[in-house]
Amino acid sequence: MNVLAMVGSLRRESYNLQLARAIEERNRKRFGMEYAELGALPFFNEDLEQEAPAPVRTLWEQVRSADAVLIVTPEYNWSVPGVLKNALDWLSRVEQPLIGKPVMTAGVSTGAMGTIRAQLHLREILSAPGIRARLLPPAGNEVLVTLAAQKFDAASGRLTDEATLQHLDGVIGRFVDFAAAAR
Ligand SMILES: Cc1cc2nc3c(=O)[nH]c(=O)nc-3n(C[C@H](O)[C@H](O)[C@H](O)COP(=O)(O)O)c2cc1C
Numbered sequence: 001m002n003v004l005a006m007v008g009s010l011r012r013e014s015y016n017l018q019l020a021r022a023i024e025e026r027n028r029k030r031f032g033m034e035y036a037e038l039g040a041l042p043f044f045n046e047d048l049e050q051e052a053p054a055p056v057r058t059l060w061e062q063v064r065s066a067d068a069v070l071i072v073t074p075e076y077n078w079s080v081p082g083v084l085k086n087a088l089d090w091l092s093r094v095e096q097p098l099i100g101k102p103v104m105t106a107g108v109s110t111g112a113m114g115t116i117r118a119q120l121h122l123r124e125i126l127s128a129p130g131i132r133a134r135l136l137p138p139a140g141n142e143v144l145v146t147l148a149a150q151k152f153d154a155a156s157g158r159l160t161d162e163a164t165l166q167h168l169d170g171v172i173g174r175f176v177d178f179a180a181a182a183r
Contacts, residue, residue: 070103
């Protein structure tokens with residue numbers, strides 16, 4: 001099984017990127033993970049979509065060939081970051097490779113809300129007609145990592161909070177089963 005990770009932060013030391021890496025490292029026996037380069041995408045422009053720029057075609061192909069997509073994102077101003085929305089807009093047109101694709105969402109914030117507002121918006125976006133992803137049911141499967149500075153090691157950047165890692169293992173196990181059942 002192969003999973004495509006879409007990370008909504010372009011920051012080099014992003015907590016969200018580190019969350020994706022923790023998922024990758026702890027599940028090497030279950031799936032391989034590739035990372036989409038959302039920072040390489042131009043701004044969505046309808047004039048370009050029929051002869052889409054190379055990074056857009058790469059993203060379409062990565063999503064098409066993935067068995068499942070993991071979206072890990074910070075919350076920016078109570079919603080999803082523009083880079084992630086931009087990627088989803090490209091994915092909603094012409095090729096529409098997310099239709100029926102197993103997707104789960106996760107996020108880390110430095111504050112106490114753990115990206116809940118961003119993920120609620122994200123799930124609405126993922127249900128739009130051109131996207132129609134097959135969402136892992138959120139009940140029991142929400143990954144809302146709060147107070148990042150307390151849960152990631154400052155020197156290595158790695159996620160070290162044991163309770164978070166345990167929760168993550170359970171959710172990812174259910175996501176793998178969900179994605180396998182959709183194949
Ligand atoms: C432009 C901007 C807007 C933000 N808005 C929110 C917000 O609405 N809610 C929240 O919990 N954190 C917010 N934050 C703080 C992020 O949780 C924090 O910067 C986090 O580290 C970003 O994720 P990253 O480490 O993966 O880059 C915001 C940060 C930025 C840069």
